[in-house]
Amino acid sequence: MDADIEAVRGKYLNLDFDENEFFIDPAITTEYARLCGETAERFLDPEHPDFQASPTYIASLSGRRMLPKDFPRFGIGMDAGKAIECFQPVRPGKPITGRSHIHDIFTKTGRSGRMVFVVMRIEFYDQDGNHLANADSRSVQREKSQ
Amino acid sequence: MTIATIGDVEFGIELPTFEPDTSLATGTRFADLISWDGVRFRDHEGAKKEGFQGAIIPGILNQGYLVAMIHNWAPPAEVVSVDTVFRAPVIADDSHSITGVVTDIDEEDGKVEIDLTVTNDKDETRVFGTAVIRLPT
Numbered sequence: 001m002d003a004d005i006e007a008v009r010g011k012y013l014n015l016d017f018d019e020n021e022f023f024i025d026p027a028i029t030t031e032y033a034r035l036c037g038e039t040a041e042r043f044l045d046p047e048h049p050d051f052q053a054s055p056t057y058i059a060s061l062s063g064r065r066m067l068p069k070d071f072p073r074f075g076i077g078m079d080a081g082k083a084i085e086c087f088q089p090v091r092p093g094k095p096i097t098g099r100s101h102i103h104d105i106f107t108k109t110g111r112s113g114r115m116v117f118v119v120m121r122i123e124f125y126d127q128d129g130n131h132l133a134n135a136d137s138r139s140v141q142r143e144k145s146q
Numbered sequence: 147m148t149i150a151t152i153g154d155v156e157f158g159i160e161l162p163t164f165e166p167d168t169s170l171a172t173g174t175r176f177a178d179l180i181s182w183d184g185v186r187f188r189d190h191e192g193a194k195k196e197g198f199q200g201a202i203i204p205g206i207l208n209q210g211y212l213v214a215m216i217h218n219w220a221p222p223a224e225v226v227s228v229d230t231v232f233r234a235p236v237i238a239d240d241s242h243s244i245t246g247v248v249t250d251i252d253e254e255d256g257k258v259e260i261d262l263t264v265t266n267d268k269d270e271t272r273v274f275g276t277a278v279i280r281l282p283t
Contacts, residue, residue, distance in 0.1 A: 028179060035176045036210030037166055040217040055225040056209045060180040082209060083229040 009105050018063040018100040026092035029053040052089035058135045063100045074116040080138040088132045098122040116141045149220035152281040161246035164215035170238040173203045202235040208273045212262045223279040230275035241267040256283045
């Protein structure tokens with residue numbers, strides 16, 4: 001691994017840089033599910049005994065910062081994908097807490113030069129501290145030609 | 147065939163093709179709902195000025211289509227993970243379809259892995275992803 005990336009990993013990986021509280025509004029999660037084309041009633045009917053937010057809903061929740069305040073810039077950034085992991089359902093009507101950290105930093109080198117990938121993860125917890133889900137945002141920065 | 151348990155799933159089986167509502171009205175409503183600013187989600191001409199072919203569907207909505215497709219096929223499925231790559235924008239008001247194929251079955255853990263692809267009517271891949279779901283045993 002390149003020495004500069006190794007140094008950035010050592011400085012930033014797995015350190016929380018943001019914390020935010022989100023109220024999960026049932027009116028929003030049901031409309032979210034409807035627009036996605038969900039048909040399962042547990043996502044659409046607030047009276048359903050297993051009512052919950054659509055699994056991807058957490059990906060729409062963003063913290064106050066996408067990266068740590070002094071995180072280096074390698075080039076122009078682009079969205080490289082999103083991922084979610086679900087451990088327990090997110091129940092609308094209650095607040096959850098999201099904590100952000102840099103989960104991974106790696107590079108790929110092609111004909112046009114080096115690209116730096118950064119994975120920012122938000123971990124979501126309920127009021128009892130149960131880990132509900134993770135939402136990863138991958139960005140890629142293409143380095144400017146020297 | 148609707149899937150109720152992991153015993154109903156066969157390796158390599160294709161999910162029924164899903165045709166998501168990629169209308170501009172839906173994309174705009176979704177962007178408003180999650181408070182995403184940007185003319186690119188709301189107006190074809192404005193999006194073209196930003197370099198897109200037309201207004202685009204928010205990436206997260208594309209991820210939501212994938213999960214809705216899974217639940218249409220297997221209503222009791224619990225999503226364990228979804229990993230999505232946005233290869234190219236999904237242009238609003240263009241027709242798209244989503245295909246899926248079962249690539250792994252772990253009967254012991256009750257987990258099924260599915261590869262999913264969003265294509266437009268020119269058969270160009272716009273989004274692809276992998277989902278892992280858990281089904282009753």
